[in-house]
Amino acid sequence: MNAQPxxxxxxxxxxxxxxxxxxxxxxxxxxxxxxxxxxxxxxxxDFGTSVAWSIVKPHVDSQPIAxxxxxxxxxxxxxxxxxxxxILVPAWHHAFQEIQSRLRQGLSVAFLTQxxxxxxxxxxxxxxxxxxxxxxxxxxxxxxVTSLSAVPAAAGIPLADGQERIAVIPATYGLEELRxxxxxxxxxxxxxxxxxxxxxxxxxEEEGLLGCSTYVERATSKDQKVVHDLTQIKGDRCVYFSMxxxxxxxxxxxxxxKTSHGKGLQAQVHQEVxx
Amino acid sequence: MNAQPxxxxxxxxxxxxxxxxxxxxxxxxxxxxxxxxxxxxxxxxDFGTSVAWSIVKPHVDSQPIAxxxxxxxxxxxxxxxxxxxxILVPAWHHAFQEIQSRLRQGLSVAFLTQxxxxxxxxxxxxxxxxxxxxxxxxxxxxxxVTSLSAVPAAAGIPLADGQERIAVIPATYGLEELRxxxxxxxxxxxxxxxxxxxxxxxxxEEEGLLGCSTYVERATSKDQKVVHDLTQIKGDRCVYFSMxxxxxxxxxxxxxxKTSHGKGLQAQVHQEVxx
Numbered sequence: 397m398n399a400q401p402x403x404x405x406x407x408x409x410x411x412x413x414x415x416x417x418x419x420x421x422x423x424x425x426x427x428x429x430x431x432x433x434x435x436x437x438x439x440x441x442d443f444g445t446s447v448a449w450s451i452v453k454p455h456v457d458s459q460p461i462a463x464x465x466x467x468x469x470x471x472x473x474x475x476x477x478x479x480x481x482x483i484l485v486p487a488w489h490h491a492f493q494e495i496q497s498r499l500r501q502g503l504s505v506a507f508l509t510q511x512x513x514x515x516x517x518x519x520x521x522x523x524x525x526x527x528x529x530x531x532x533x534x535x536x537x538x539x540x541v542t543s544l545s546a547v548p549a550a551a552g553i554p555l556a557d558g559q560e561r562i563a564v565i566p567a568t569y570g571l572e573e574l575r576x577x578x579x580x581x582x583x584x585x586x587x588x589x590x591x592x593x594x595x596x597x598x599x600x601e602e603e604g605l606l607g608c609s610t611y612v613e614r615a616t617s618k619d620q621k622v623v624h625d626l627t628q629i630k631g632d633r634c635v636y637f638s639m640x641x642x643x644x645x646x647x648x649x650x651x652x653x654k655t656s657h658g659k660g661l662q663a664q665v666h667q668e669v670x671x
Numbered sequence: 672m673n674a675q676p677x678x679x680x681x682x683x684x685x686x687x688x689x690x691x692x693x694x695x696x697x698x699x700x701x702x703x704x705x706x707x708x709x710x711x712x713x714x715x716x717d718f719g720t721s722v723a724w725s726i727v728k729p730h731v732d733s734q735p736i737a738x739x740x741x742x743x744x745x746x747x748x749x750x751x752x753x754x755x756x757x758i759l760v761p762a763w764h765h766a767f768q769e770i771q772s773r774l775r776q777g778l779s780v781a782f783l784t785q786x787x788x789x790x791x792x793x794x795x796x797x798x799x800x801x802x803x804x805x806x807x808x809x810x811x812x813x814x815x816v817t818s819l820s821a822v823p824a825a826a827g828i829p830l831a832d833g834q835e836r837i838a839v840i841p842a843t844y845g846l847e848e849l850r851x852x853x854x855x856x857x858x859x860x861x862x863x864x865x866x867x868x869x870x871x872x873x874x875x876e877e878e879g880l881l882g883c884s885t886y887v888e889r890a891t892s893k894d895q896k897v898v899h900d901l902t903q904i905k906g907d908r909c910v911y912f913s914m915x916x917x918x919x920x921x922x923x924x925x926x927x928x929k930t931s932h933g934k935g936l937q938a939q940v941h942q943e944v945x946x
Binding site (some may be wrong): 546 | 687693696698699701702789790791792796798813814819821823824829831832833834835836837839840841843848851855856
């Protein structure tokens with residue numbers, strides 16, 4: 397009889413740590429982060445700084461060693477800022493192997509993600525890999541405050557109300573698609589504008605939407621920047637965590653009878669009150 | 672000389688209290704809620720229960736009276752579930768007057784909103800009124816976890832990755848618009864499906880999307896319900912806080928070369944790694 401006693405797998409947590417401000421962490425995320433055996437922390441290079449870690453560090457740095465006497469491990473994992481599969485795939489593979497070896501020792505692993513683990517996050521790929529390699533693994537998602545909330549709060553402009561429609565698009569999707577989306581939707585969040593900023597501004601200008609567009613970078617962090625006049629943005633590149641928020645406000649307001657589609661909606665109440 | 676000493680206006684906070692679970696409140700929201708002089712709490716009727724209050728109550732109910740000796744006021748405000756301006760406008764007017772009288776006494780008021788104050792929230796109307804009536808008022812927005820994060824977490828399905836596009840639409844917008852949105856976007860969140868559920872299911876069936884649609888009600892609350900097979904939904908009405916989440920997953924995955932638009936994207940890495 398060679399049956400070995402098997403250690404049950406530890407739980408893998410995908411933890412949304414919010415958009416940037418350390419106090420926009422949720423109570424649930426804080427608890428998981430403080431109790432996990434291992435914090436898995438993504439960073440853009442072996443020597444780069446991790447935004448997720450800068451959010452979490454104030455909450456765990458002065459923590460005493462856990463009740464068990466075991467010290468929490470901080471496992472930094474490098475995910476290069478690249479689109480090249482020859483670079484990315486090995487990085488993901490390596491990251492998963494590191495996490496897997498801890499899970500197999502029965503340790504719980506909290507993988508930190510800026511914003512939310514299910515919204516444009518590296519965690520999505522790790523989860524896919526985990527489901528394939530460890531079908532019995534328990535995965536818990538801790539939703540977080542995303543930039544979809546943080547950017548409107550920073551801009552001081554509501555995202556949407558009543559019957560307004562929202563679109564979220566990565567700028568890299570293509571500028572023609574951007575144009576049709578801008579025409580069809582009331583509120584548009586254009587993500588990852590970084591190297592596309594000039595093209596985005598040009599389309600907004602041609603569509604007559606510069607006046608209702610706001611540029612926000614690093615929302616809610618101490619380095620937050622909000623620009624309401626997009627003509628003030630110079631240069632061909634912005635930081636990675638930047639977004640342009642367009643809100644036409646043609647159909648907002650509870651008693652508005654206007655429509656951006658020219659369909660002549662009757663003056664009516666658009667809002668069902670959300671408590 | 673009749674100049675009266677004037678009390679500075681108190682601050683008005685729009686506080687997002689998250690989607691339903693009390694521990695999905697942020698640290699910042701908790702602090703504001705515990706320190707505010709007045710909690711303004713929306714409810715659907717004079718005798719109705721407030722979802723926002725059910726989230727916040729566990730955190731303040733056993734709080735001792737504040738350091739000042741003053742007891743925090745809980746100001747319940749009724750916003751009827753109606754589309755009739757003759758009912759709604761007086762309700763908003765009354766709510767703002769109640770809040771304004773506290774602000775003018777120099778008291779801070781935290782207005783609770785389920786989810787986020789700038790995402791389909793009554794607070795948007797109150798803020799508009801406040802800006803008009805009290806131009807010098809300091810308003811602070813505390814962003815919260817929204818159902819846009821909570822629903823994918825509850826369903827166990829990522830919202831979007833890589834170059835995927837997201838649309839958020841209230842079902843009441845019209846079913847033809849729903850059809851074109853479903854065709855153009857990778858991930859679609861259909862909000863407030865309540866009385867439109869049969870029409871929504873019919874459109875999803877006709878578009879061949881039932882297999883990638885999930886129904887979620889009261890995400891993250893103790894009464895959360897997730898239905899992956901929409902044909903199991905009977906009846907003509909669902910609860911108000913319900914959503915249908917459609918995710919085609921045709922373009923997700925980092926090495927996917929597929930596209931829902933048939934444009935023959937080259938096999939390429941869609942993901943810029945988000946740290």
